[in-house]
Amino acid sequence: MKTSNERGQTGTNLDAIRRHNLATVLGMVHRSGPVARSALTQATGLNRSTVGALVGELVELGLVAEREPETSNRVGRPSPVVAADAQVVALAVNPEVDAVTVGVVGLDGTVHRRVRYATGHVPTAPEAAAIAAAVIDGLRPDLAAAARVVGIGVAVPGLVREGDGVVRLAPHLEWADEPFAAQLAEATGLPVHAANDARLGANAERLFGAGRGASHLVYLNGGASGIGAGVIVGGEPLTGVSGYAGELGHTLVNSAGIRCHCGAVGCLETEVSQRALLRVLGLPAADPDELDRALAAAVEAGEPEVVAEIERQLGFLATALRTATNVFNPELIVLGGFLGSLHAVAPERLASLVAEQALSASGEHLAIVRAELGSRILMIGAAELAFAPLIAAPSGPSAA
Template identity: 80%
Template sequence: MNGATAGTNLDTVRRHNLATVLGLVHREGPLSRSLLTQATGLNRSTVGALVAELADLGLVQEREPQVSNRVGRPSPVIAADGRVVALAVNPEIDAVTVGVVGLDATVHRRVRYPTGRIPSAAEAASIAAAVIEGLRPDLGAASRVVGIGVAVPGLVREEDGVVRLAPHLRWSEEPFAAALADATGYPVLAANDASLGADAERLFGAGRGASDLVYLNGGASGIGAGVIVGGRPLTGISGYAGELGHTLVNSSGVRCHCGAIGCLETEVSQGALLRVLGMDAADADELERSLLAAVTRGDADVVAEVDRQIGFLATALRNATNVFDPQLIVLGGFLGALHAIDPARLQSLVAAQALSASAERLSIVRAALGSDILMIGAAELAFRPLLASPAS
């Protein structure tokens, strides 16, 4: 099973075993007791005791098994309790999105609050707090709210949630996590949006079972990336690794806000796609529908812009392929929409440019979690303390 960790029968590591069992049903979905026994290597009575304790803690539910034709009594099914929820927040240059996500990875609600302009960190925290207050009826149905996870389009110091630099938001050295915690009363953790998206796809989406993948997220605030190497996130010494949006794709291009010439996010952007579509703003789903409709009817300006952006995106993916040798590249946000328009062309362009040995086993896919990906990724950040130590 993906990410399964062997348990132990030693009483001194009961907490470890609780985390093992809860982590399995959180990541894999509902599992029978017999499968949990196989996955953990623990005996049936130990698994039964752990499940009972997790149920008493309100973290799992035990369900009757489905009727089958197998001989013998079927094993009860254990599921993460979706009434245990985390709140997810994603500030962007044109909106603040807030979600309610269950421990079973179900997105119960997602609210996008358009801002009309780039919000300051204080404004984004205030908007998020107001939206969360408006979600009180939904939260009333929850058995527990564990806290808030924030997906930030920028560089975040994870230990304290300080946004070191979010250039499109024009934030620098902003203690956003602390401000949001003060405004809501919930504990808050924050991290880079693309890194959280990579984690979400690895655990619940297209990257399940992949040990080496690159995830690129395209949004209103540019392009970010998260890299998984050997099943672990590649963070770098300060936690800022994966800035593929600032790799060179056009030496004759324009100057990026980072100061360099021809970065990926200067050539491949949601804003340029919205302009040729005649739209002011859209989320990833709305943008994809509009792009597909325009390409289908043969809108020359849209077709030309899509073709141009796919070409530069292929160059960046070639670089990622040569550097990281991934088995999978996952595209989210508006990059997923570009992939949906012509997936075969993007794959062939990368294969033609990358080192053949690196590209021969590479697959390029769109994010399976769609517009919920950053909600799930941010919620996963908020769930980490609970998953690491369920009893506390």
Template identity: 85%
Template sequence: MITSNERGRTGTNLDTIRRQNLATVLGMVHRGGPAARSSLTQATGLNRSTVGALVGELVELGLVTEREPETSNRVGRPSPVVVADTRVVALAVNPEIDAITVGIVGLDGVVHRRVRHPTGQVPTGAEAVAIASAMIDGLRPELAAATRVTGIGVAVPGLVRESDGVVRLAPHLEWVDEPFAAELAAATGFPVHAGNDARLGANAERLYGAGRGATDLVYLNGGASGIGAGVIVGGVPLTGVSGYAGELGHMLVNSAGIRCHCGAVGCLETEVSQRALLRVLGLEEADTDELDRALAAAVKAGDPAVSAEIERQLGFLAIALRNATNVFNPQLIVLGGFLGSLHALAPERLAALVAEQVLSASGEHLAIVRAELGSSILMIGAAELAFAPLLASPSPVSAR
């Protein structure tokens, strides 16, 4: 005989399993794109009626939609295709030394809108909050078309404490113990989650870009604020005890180098820098596309100063990639920002420099590629922070 307490526990367990299965199905559609019900049935191992019920509940929750499949020659009634509802969105914010960027990203991982506001100077935390909040206010007419806004994800070029989004140190922004997430939440009324920009970029490339399908990868991004990195090990982002792991930009690559702002000598980001490339090109600033064109033109013209600087930076970058490969044994190294520009100039040269130095066993399955998501990468990565609570526990729309 089943007692009332046992019935209660059984009901609770079944509800827990149902919610876990809802999260599984939603996560598959969110990360993998549109999927036929039959594909979800096969991938989850659940029976067809269970998957149908789960999809129906996700439709009622406003998280997915269903559409008729494209015509095929297969016998029988075709299975409906389940799609993440693009009207469910997250906001993304990226404070940088020269601009604040805000984006709207759909649950399908597509950037709906991206707006960049140049600051003219390095913004303080309070200034960045005010600018981002004003930019979000300007986007509210577009947000009105969304069925729900899950919150704001922030990609910060610095060390961010995962537990509360406090920016412990963002040296190029000159922020120390800045409660940016809490202040932006108070200014906008949205829940805010913050993380290191390169780690979020690594996750975005793993889910939607060059790292799709990879379980072990290292992502390095080069920008105006230096070089950041994110590491994925066994399909899980490497965070460290407080969320500060992966600071490969401060790896020693030149013991005779100059002193870095962190206090050490010869860090990767002091030897390999966007600023040095722009200086030798005679440019004040350039986005990635402009830098690609300028570097290619200079190389084609045979500019010796530019060629020498490229070779110098490739040499130090190869040292860093050697160390990363020996330590993490990744299957893939993904290079973003100006590092991607360097790679595009001479992919074979960089691969050869790394191969000459790396432990042969550690590097035998290594591929070095350029990031694919371009300017969308940090918007997508930051949005994943805001989507995470909903993906973990699909829920009805709350009042906002």
């Protein structure tokens, strides 16, 4: 006969298993999109009644919804479809050198709203927090329609200590040791999590974009704030001890190059830059679509200065990708921002340059592709930070 302590221990273990299974099911629905309950049963290895009970609990918590599937030719009763509730939302914030962008993202990955507040100058950390809070306040009508707001995720172009959201160094923003997460939490009253923007972009592409299904990938993004990178190893983001891993923008690509703001010489982001591309194109600024068109037109017209600059930048980019290939042995390299535009204008050329330089064994299964999420990438990536605690431990609104 079991003692009361043994019975209590058994109950505790069963409850822990239930919570684990609840998180597993919610995570699968969140990442995969609408999925049949029968597919959840097959993927988890749990029996149908257990999955039915877990889904029912997630419905009661207001995290998922069930609907009847579309008609099919399969024999028997069709399995209900389970989908993450789009009205459970997270807020996403991305401070930039000339703007602060705020988004509202649903648990199903839908970007409901995206507001870019131009500053015209580099904002200080307190200023960026105040702007983000004001934009969020202006989104109250949208948020009032949401079933629940879980918190804020912040994508920062710099080194972020993930334990407390302190921005250790964001050189293009001129921030150093700024407690940005705490500042934003105080301004909004919401829980805030912050991390490096490129690492969040890598995770977003892995879950919802070009990297879906890839367990080993490297993501590089190029923008006005330089080049950032994120690395996924074995399906998990590579963070390092404090969250600073993956700074490929400061990989040496030219020993005879110019000095970078980081203090080193010949970094990738000093040799490969959006500014240089815009200069040879004669453009003051350009969004990704405009840059694509301008580069394609210049190449088609055979404009020598543009063609030479593209070739120069592709060469240095290939050197950095060689290093990434040899060090991480990824199956996929995903290029975002202006790096995606460079890749689009000469995809075979870039792949050839990398293949020529990388170890053949390390690169034999490598594909280089353009990011798919476009302007949504940092909103989705930052929102994942805010959703992570909820997915790990599903709960109702009163317990949030």
